[in-house]
Amino acid sequence: MDRLETLPLQADLAADLPDGAPAAGATGGIGAAGSGVSAVALGLALAACDSGGGGGGGGVVAPAPTPTPTVAAITSAQASRFLSQATMGATSADIAEVQSRRFDGWITAEFAKPRATTYWDWLVARGYNDAANINGEAGFDNVMWSQLVGAGDQLRQRVGMALSEMLVVGISGVNLNWRQFAMAAYVDVLMDNAFGNFRTLLDRITTNAAMSSFLTFLNNRRANTTTGAVPDENYARELMQLFTIGLYRLNMDGSRVLSGGQPVETYAPADVSGLARLFTGFTVDSSDSTTPDRYRRPLIINAGTHETGASTFLGVTVPAGATGADALKTALDTIFAHPNVPPFVSKQLIQRLVTSNPSPAYVGRVAARFADNGSGVRGDMQAVIRAILLDDEARADPTGTTAGKLREPVMRLTGWARAFGAASNSGNWTTGDTSSSLNRLAQSMGRAPSVFNFFRPGYVPQNPAFATAGLVAPELQITNEISTVGYINYLQTVVQNSTDLRSTYAELTPLTDPQALVDRVNLLLAAGQVSSATLTQIRTAVESTTNATNRIYIAILLVMASPEYLTLK
Template sequence: MIRRTAALTLALCATGCAPEEAPPGENPVDGLQQVEQAESLAEPSEANAIRFLEQATFGPRLANGVSPQPIDSVEHVVDVGITKAITEQLSAPRYTYDGTTTSKDLGSQFFYNAIMGKDQLRQRVAFALSQILVVSQNGIGDIQATPESEPKVALAGYLNLLSTNAFGNYRTLLEGITRDPAMGNYLDMVNNRAFDTAGKAIEPNENYAREMLQLFTLGLYKLNEDGTQKLDANGVPLPAYTEAQVQAFSRALSGWTFAGATGCPTKGRSNPANYTQPMVGCDVNHDSGSQTLLRGAVTTAGAGAAVHLKEALDNVFADPNLPPFICKQLIQHLVTSNPSPAYVSRVVAVFKNNGSGVRGDLGAVVRKILEDTEARGPQPPLSLYANFGRLRPPALFITSTIRWLNGTLEQTADKNPGGKLNSWSKSLGQDVPRPSSVFSYYPPNALAPGGNGLLGPEFSILDTATATARANFVHDLLFSSTAATNGILLDYGSLPADPSDLVYWLGRYWLHDAMSSNLQLAVYNAIIDPRAGSTRRQKLALYLTSLSPEYQIQR
């Protein structure tokens, strides 16, 4: 580590006497660098590479001389560039979930994959999709007469479905979740019959049809391609669909049940639960009538469940509302809670056409999100800085902190490090994979408190209790024996011992050259006590930096 004592001391002295307010007409961002324009994707700076890894992984990590360099390390991204780094991640070996009785809890497996997985981008996108296409493990009943845990089997299969299709086509994914038994159970798509046991026609359950339209495809209101709402002449938002269309979709999607060894049941009956295979369409329990869907399209009269499912999903997939609705949420989960309309519009254009005439290519969409000018560069564009970024959600706050310390998880029969991480995450308000409702861990359109209309979904689970829990997590991780006892191994060897070097290191890496002078001064003054040994000094500096607003808000 190159010593920066003199330079840092001068910076601290200067900022200690100078006001933090910027002169009139200047942006009030202070840091070690200010960059307006995006850099070359082929030759990113270190700070840009770090920022990219914050968006594309569960936290940056340093190679620290390891050869070959891990593809998710800062040094590797600097060497190969952003574009190639994305290409490598798109083809990285996939880490999966195991629903058998002998495996760890799925929350434990999630944190193991997030910390140790080589397919960081796939895991990160799958996690984003799981918060848009929501199924909660708490919503699946456990059949006591069977040896396996149905919630575990069901959610393992569902999470594997999301990761398999994370870079595939959204139309394929949409059909996959519609036929998935975990989703079928959670939102009443399974055993949604158009006839009762006496053979009398009944109205199918509307739950899946409604949530599919509201949460998985269109949203409540019609959108422009830049994600802004369309308004009528009186300034009122236009609804994206009607109640009659919800009912039409529920009929078109009726007749599906669990896969069974004997095929379809008789009219009004259902197959027993089976969470290992996609649901099957049974025409005997399907409403075969013609239904009027979106934009005046009608389904084929007299057709079966499979034909009508295809027609219904093709219809909603082609709707102009779907690209901006889904793309904006993906940007929010990966980059910033308040993307500019221009950013959304550029990503939507790729969703509509990946360059080869294909609609819904998620791999191309994710690449565009990460390569866009608003995402790239050491810092967000200064003209957007005040509105840019997102509060790190609990899971990402935990994983980022551990990965920066080159953390590894010792997965043995008597240790469950992922389980401990998930217990911390639960105390912070995010119990994976158990969101409290179909709106996930927090509503996607929640406002940031005091934000003058800015969105801040993650703030919905930040209160005095969870804010305190964040501090408690970092304290336990760094200062108690909890981490080591549970098999969470941290490496402090690369941290400088000198206070000035340590503050510089944290500003350079943890905050990619955006550490404010106030934070530099606060951390430096806290760790210069000569009675503190180097290890305790390092941990105190980590503790203070990790709890600062500058680290809590990912920009």
């Protein structure tokens, strides 16, 4: 298929750049600056369909039955918006299922779905455990894209990816052989425990080989008073700072606890040093590197290198002589019981799934479910996920200027692929590493450059309006003129089926009316949130050609370049 000529309508993405800077153009593709498509950020206000009933009779008058409350039907746009938060992308079938089951019923059904395959088993089934792959990453990106796009347990995939951006391991920082398998085992830990208990998840990531290598506590040794060597403190610090409690004490609504007008720190350097002593002695359970199998099993503790002296952190002392297993249990139990964990974890999950700036009340409601699921259980991930996705702040039709979030670049690609049934043309999902900001997405799952992810949850763009309003926009940390143009040009290649991911566009082909075509693309990709003014301009561009295939390409490309799509409300 010939490459599209420069389209008559170009999307203005300036609203998505730091400081409102205009995006640069690009040769050979579609520039990001152009005709000034409206940057309206509000979604369409769609009324729910009411249903009701009545009854009557003759003869003896019976007592009037108690009226059944009318439950508004879920519109297709509302279902699509819900799926944009709960999956890697909406399909027509998914939308119909949400409308049929309703939100809570759909979540319950997703919780019951088994995993069709693990990331590890996918690699094995395709022969990536061949000895030739021992020192590389071959297969890792393949399995990631195959599952993110094609897996049936979409809520699990979505939550697992959110967890991967909080409990970060990046494959390039894993100093092990069989890196693709070490990373697959780590992602499997996140997926297997996405619907479990957060305390169990802490145990599983701590005893995972990829995490121990990435945060450098693998083969960590106890202090040596002769040489002055002390245990590596990397994991102890990041476990507290980034994974569980953060730097400052929090109220349940996520606001900071103040003393004399100043935030109260959660831990001191001595707490890091004390905790690091407990993460000594961890090692893999085998020296056999001819297969990757040892990386799938939990780490063991070598008593000969584990700290045997007393260790104190966060006001708790592990006595001298405690076994490595007992010391680990005390460490994780202490952290898990910290009052910061419910608001700290809950707010970040809300940010990843629903909105960058949740209200304190929203954070407080979800944190309360984290602290107690209603049956006295702390850390129940199913209760937390349900609370996040069913909260009024998530489900009410969007209003205001602070709701929502910038769509992550990876979610844009998976959203397109799922909406239009795209699959791997080769069968091996060779989309590859998409983290280049020059000509890809500026993001690729499992390839975070550091433990701080591709972007930080508290990132404030270099724009006075954000700081003045007290708002954060995490995804804007990887958004600039270069990444914006790179995204548009890469997207054009993808949409035109010029990569391994390809779609027949079977659902769109019968839509010969330009307005019907544009409306359908708007629903599937943007949950109906692209404004009527922008849709009019897109329709005009669609009508500029009589070629049915190019009309589909234009409609998809311009919807996905519109500010209303890029800002998920």
